[in-house]
Every structure is written in C-alpha cells, then in structure tokens.
Amino acid sequence: MGINLTEVIVEANDIFGDGVNLAARLQASAEPGGILLTAAVAEHVRTEKQLSLTDLGELKLKNMNRLVRAFGIAAAGRVQSPVAKLTALPDDRPSLIVLPFQLEPNSAEDAWFAEGIIEGIIHILSGIENLFVISRGTSLAYAGMAVDPRAVGRQLGVRYALSGVVQRAKGRLRVFTELSDASTGRLVRSDRRDGMLGDMFEMQDRIASEVVTAIAPAVRGRELARAMRKPPDSLTAYDLLLRALDLLYRLQPETFDRARGFLQQAMADDPGYGPAYSHAATWHMFRIGQGWSTNSAVDAEEARRCAAAALERDPNDPVALAIHGQMLSFTQRDYATALNFLDRAIAASPSCHMAWTLSSTTAGWIADGKRAVEHATRAMQLSPLDPFAFFTEHMLSQGHYINGDYQQAIAWGQRAVAHNSMLTSNLRTLAAALVAYGDLDAAREIARRILALDPNFSLMTFAARSPMSAKVLESHVPRLRAAGLPD
Missing domain, CATH: 3.40.50.10610 (ABC-type transport auxiliary lipoprotein component)
Incomplete structure (x- = not known):
C-alpha cells in the first residue's frame, strides 16, 4: 500500500492529481504486505506508539522525474525489513x-x-x-x-x-x-x-x-x-549512449560517424533522454575542432540546437549546463555567458569533473591561465583514472601554456598524446609550447602529425574559427607558423 497526503481532483466516482499518481507509485514499490508513506503522512503519524517508521531516504520511483522521501511502516512488534522492495530504475542507469x-x-x-x-x-x-x-x-x-x-x-x-x-x-x-x-x-x-x-x-x-x-x-x-x-534490438538509450561515448572519445575518423548514429538512435528511442542531446552537441563540436566538418556553420548550429534541447529536458543537469557553456564559447565566443553556465554547472554538482574541465577550457581561451590550471587540476583530482582524462590533461597543458610555464605545458601535452594521439587541439597547443620553449625540431614533428590528421589545415581558417580570444591568438598563431603549419 502507498499513502500520500495532498489535494486531489474529484470527478464523479474518480479522483485525479499528482498526489494520486505518487501514492500509486509508492504502492507499486512496496513489498508484499508492506506500507510506504510520504514525508507528509509520516509527520502526522510519527507520534503513534503502535507504529514503527523507517526512514528510507529519497527514492527513485517509476515514471517520477524527482526523488521522493519515503517511510516504511509496520505495526508494533512486527519485524520489517529495513527497506521496501523497490522496482528497478526505469531508465537503466547504473x-x-x-x-x-x-x-x-x-x-x-x-x-x-x-x-x-x-x-x-x-x-x-x-x-x-x-x-x-x-x-x-x-x-x-x-x-x-x-x-x-x-x-x-x-x-x-x-x-x-x-x-x-x-x-x-x-x-x-x-x-x-x-x-x-x-x-x-x-x-x-x-x-x-x-x-x-x-x-x-x-x-x-x-x-x-x-x-x-x-x-x-x-x-x-x-x-x-x-x-x-547486449543484442542490438535490446539496447536502451543509456546503452546506446555508452557505445556512442566509447567511439566519440577515441576520435578515430573511421568510427567517429558511428558515434553519431548511436546518439541519434538514443534520441529517437527516448526523446526525453537529455544526456544523448548533450553529447550530440559535443560530437558536432569535435567534428569542427578536428577539421572533419564539411560545413562548420551547419555543425555549429546543430551543436547549439542539441545543447539547448538537453537543457530543455533538464535545466539543472550539470553536464547539460557545462556542455551548453562549452558550446557558447566554442561556436560564438560568448565567454561571459559561457562562464555563467559553467559556474552554474559546478554549483549544481561540485564533484562533476566535466564541469571543471570545460570551465578550464573557456578560462584558457580568454587567457585566464590561473583559473584554467586550478579548474583542470580539480577535475583531475576528481577523476584521474577517467578514460577521457586525456582532454583534461590537454586543458592542463593549455593552462600552463597561457601562464608561460612551457615545460609543464609540454609535459601535460605529451601525457595527453600518450593517452590519445588524435586530439588535434592538444597537438596544436603542444606544438606552440615547443616553439616557445625553443625546441623547433620537436614542434615541427608535431606539426606534421597535425597535417596528417587535418590535411586541409590553414592558419587563416584556424584563426577565423578558433574559439580562442584575440589576446591568445596574437602569440599562438605565429608560434604555429614557426612550427611549420601553413598560412
């Protein structure tokens, strides 16, 4: 049985309202013969000595988009398990x-x-x-x-x-x-x-x-x-997202488009699943950044659309907030609004390593090296063994580069290369840091890698589309030219 205390709508012989739905969800989650109460009901019966209440904390109930504080109830002398038997989470998250x-x-x-x-x-x-x-x-x-x-x-x-x-x-x-x-x-x-x-x-x-x-x-x-x-016909939106992320962050040209396919399938299977939209926005930004886009304006617009759609589905999701901020910096150079979204992401979840990493990204682009290093360092502390840590390592390289600490920039850039050699933005930062440090031979070798991954790269196009501020580009572009990248 599930019991809730709330106002209801009465029509003929039926009652309606969110409170009725909540009581039904509690009933479905109770163990056989068990009773679950909302916090409102528990407050009214707490003084009854014949009853024994167990605080179950906040529960995830089927088809409810918020957590619900619930209490188990038993008559005095009856042995009750510490928690009711709950249904599995409907969205298949771990x-x-x-x-x-x-x-x-x-x-x-x-x-x-x-x-x-x-x-x-x-x-x-x-x-x-x-x-x-x-x-x-x-x-x-x-x-x-x-x-x-x-x-x-x-x-x-x-x-x-x-x-x-x-x-x-x-x-x-x-x-x-x-x-x-x-x-x-x-x-x-x-x-x-x-x-x-x-x-x-x-x-x-x-x-x-x-x-x-x-x-x-x-x-x-x-x-x-x-x-x-899992067989393909039994994949949930969450399963599809996992498969997409695995391919997305490999940054391999031959599998990159398959990542988008999984994301599109996840959005089609569950249109309300926000993370699929957030990471679809990331896919489009990587496509531009890696030099693989055939129309960067179209990809930028798709990134904006997907990032906005993710926030529409959950305005308080820290990853959605962070990726929306990244999108504003990357596609529009709207740094002030971007930092506002990134700060909100960190406030919503101070332990979200992606929020700290992407905050470092924008900080580096506007030449705030101190903040860039501090935020990337915090991200590494939160998740140093993350399979996608190469991007955070790149942000540490960028932050130290902005600060003029070229040895540290080179060290972190090389570490990121060791974990993923395909990230062209990291290779560009590494090449520029090597030039600034005076190692032109090593810088030119990195430039050759960049051109192998992005044969159509030119400094003119890069400067026009780069999310970096003019202050950063002023010294960055000449260093890339010195490394051997073409105008």
Missing part, C-alpha cells in the same frame, strides 16, 4: 548503494568517522553523469546488519553495492572497500586506504575522494562491457 562500513573495534568515535566517509562518497558519486546513487538515509537503514549485496540488489533494484571496514590501531586508520555486483554478488574491485590519525575531517574527504577515484572507472568500464554484450 545504480549504487554505499552500505554502512563495519568498525573494528566498534566505537562511537569511529562510527561518526565512517558515516562521514560514506556521506563524502555519496556526495562525490552523485556528481557522476548517468550514475544513480541511493541516498544516505536509505544506506544507514542497514547499519548494524550483515548485508548480502545480492539481497540489497533485490530490495532496491541497485546494480552495485559498496561496502567497507574501518580499522583503528596505534594512531593509524585503515579503510578497506569492496565494490560488488549486486545481481551476482561477485567482487568487482577491492582497495585499501591507510592514514595517520590527525585531522579527521581532512582524512574523511581524502578517503572519500580516493575511493570514488578508484571505483568510478570500474563501474563505467563494466557498464560499457555490459552494453557491448
């Missing part, structure tokens, strides 16, 4: 719960420390695109229990469970974590973190960040492998 960590030895001081780590992990994970993270309130409902990840998977419909152990001994802390596949119970990844007792809050933040850094790529890689195994 979902994860961070279970309460075990304490060795069990102490109140260690308990709050462990809860702080969990809260930090949940906060950072919530900023990862296409990952649904179960709320802290639901996680803590499992405190003090021996939990089988498979049971949690059945109850919550989650795909992954993160568990851990906190050990304290002789002034040191050790934290073990395990990421499990909740459908099979199979271990996906295990890690250990050590530290000295000292600033507990700093240690909480560090451990939370390091744990997410380790598990996020594992989840993404496993999800891509899962999507690749």
Whole structure:
C-alpha cells in the first residue's frame, strides 16, 4: 500500500492529481504486505506508539522525474525489513548503494568517522553523469546488519553495492572497500586506504575522494562491457549512449560517424533522454575542432540546437549546463555567458569533473591561465583514472601554456598524446609550447602529425574559427607558423 497526503481532483466516482499518481507509485514499490508513506503522512503519524517508521531516504520511483522521501511502516512488534522492495530504475542507469562500513573495534568515535566517509562518497558519486546513487538515509537503514549485496540488489533494484571496514590501531586508520555486483554478488574491485590519525575531517574527504577515484572507472568500464554484450534490438538509450561515448572519445575518423548514429538512435528511442542531446552537441563540436566538418556553420548550429534541447529536458543537469557553456564559447565566443553556465554547472554538482574541465577550457581561451590550471587540476583530482582524462590533461597543458610555464605545458601535452594521439587541439597547443620553449625540431614533428590528421589545415581558417580570444591568438598563431603549419 502507498499513502500520500495532498489535494486531489474529484470527478464523479474518480479522483485525479499528482498526489494520486505518487501514492500509486509508492504502492507499486512496496513489498508484499508492506506500507510506504510520504514525508507528509509520516509527520502526522510519527507520534503513534503502535507504529514503527523507517526512514528510507529519497527514492527513485517509476515514471517520477524527482526523488521522493519515503517511510516504511509496520505495526508494533512486527519485524520489517529495513527497506521496501523497490522496482528497478526505469531508465537503466547504473545504480549504487554505499552500505554502512563495519568498525573494528566498534566505537562511537569511529562510527561518526565512517558515516562521514560514506556521506563524502555519496556526495562525490552523485556528481557522476548517468550514475544513480541511493541516498544516505536509505544506506544507514542497514547499519548494524550483515548485508548480502545480492539481497540489497533485490530490495532496491541497485546494480552495485559498496561496502567497507574501518580499522583503528596505534594512531593509524585503515579503510578497506569492496565494490560488488549486486545481481551476482561477485567482487568487482577491492582497495585499501591507510592514514595517520590527525585531522579527521581532512582524512574523511581524502578517503572519500580516493575511493570514488578508484571505483568510478570500474563501474563505467563494466557498464560499457555490459552494453557491448547486449543484442542490438535490446539496447536502451543509456546503452546506446555508452557505445556512442566509447567511439566519440577515441576520435578515430573511421568510427567517429558511428558515434553519431548511436546518439541519434538514443534520441529517437527516448526523446526525453537529455544526456544523448548533450553529447550530440559535443560530437558536432569535435567534428569542427578536428577539421572533419564539411560545413562548420551547419555543425555549429546543430551543436547549439542539441545543447539547448538537453537543457530543455533538464535545466539543472550539470553536464547539460557545462556542455551548453562549452558550446557558447566554442561556436560564438560568448565567454561571459559561457562562464555563467559553467559556474552554474559546478554549483549544481561540485564533484562533476566535466564541469571543471570545460570551465578550464573557456578560462584558457580568454587567457585566464590561473583559473584554467586550478579548474583542470580539480577535475583531475576528481577523476584521474577517467578514460577521457586525456582532454583534461590537454586543458592542463593549455593552462600552463597561457601562464608561460612551457615545460609543464609540454609535459601535460605529451601525457595527453600518450593517452590519445588524435586530439588535434592538444597537438596544436603542444606544438606552440615547443616553439616557445625553443625546441623547433620537436614542434615541427608535431606539426606534421597535425597535417596528417587535418590535411586541409590553414592558419587563416584556424584563426577565423578558433574559439580562442584575440589576446591568445596574437602569440599562438605565429608560434604555429614557426612550427611549420601553413598560412
């Protein structure tokens, strides 16, 4: 049963309204014989001694575009599972719960420390695109229990469970974590973190960040492998997006158009799925930047259309905000408005590494090297093992180049090349940095690579279409000419 307290519309023998729909969704999510209440109802019955309430936190209910705070209810003396059995997420995104960590030895001081780590992990994970993270309130409902990840998977419909152990001994802390596949119970990844007792809050933040850094790529890689195994006729919009991103960021001419095909299919299958539109905008911008566009004006207009469509579907999505900002800089050189969108993206999700990376991009284009380096550094801290980290490394190269630190610019540019040698904007920055540093032979070798990838490249066309400000282009173009790129 699902119970909600709200105004309804009565017509003849029927009742209508959003409140009725919410009650129906709660009922569909309750376990057999169970009762789920909204927060409004819970406030009215909280003082009833005959009833026992369990705060389930914010739940994702089928066909609801917002999270709903829910409570489980049982009569006094009845044993109730900590959470109701929930349906699987309808949009097929990977979902994860961070279970309460075990304490060795069990102490109140260690308990709050462990809860702080969990809260930090949940906060950072919530900023990862296409990952649904179960709320802290639901996680803590499992405190003090021996939990089988498979049971949690059945109850919550989650795909992954993160568990851990906190050990304290002789002034040191050790934290073990395990990421499990909740459908099979199979271990996906295990890690250990050590530290000295000292600033507990700093240690909480560090451990939370390091744990997410380790598990996020594992989840993404496993999800891509899962999507690749699916037959074509069973792919969801999310599966199609995963396949598209895998091809998009390879930047291989022979597979680049296939990425667009997957994105178009995702948009056709689920017209309300915003991420497909955001990354379609990115596809068009890369097509221009790589020199592969046959009509850059058409691609720029498509990038604008797709970026706007993504925001229409979710105006608060940090990735949609960030890519919209990138589009404004890249296609219009509207830096002020772009930075406004990028700042909003970071405010919406301070742990969204893409927002920090793209903010660094625009900062570099307007010669704000300090901000460019700071924001790209933050992005690397959030996701250093990301398979698309080569773009963030390129932004670090660009930021150091703007600052005149050419050694660092070269080092980061070469690192980005090692991870993806196809990104022509990185090769241009690297060539210019090598010229500024005085290594003309190495710069000319990079210029030859650029022309191999973009045979029609010319400095005149580049300067006309580049998203860089005139202040940056003033020194950048002569250096590219010195590297051997044609006018």
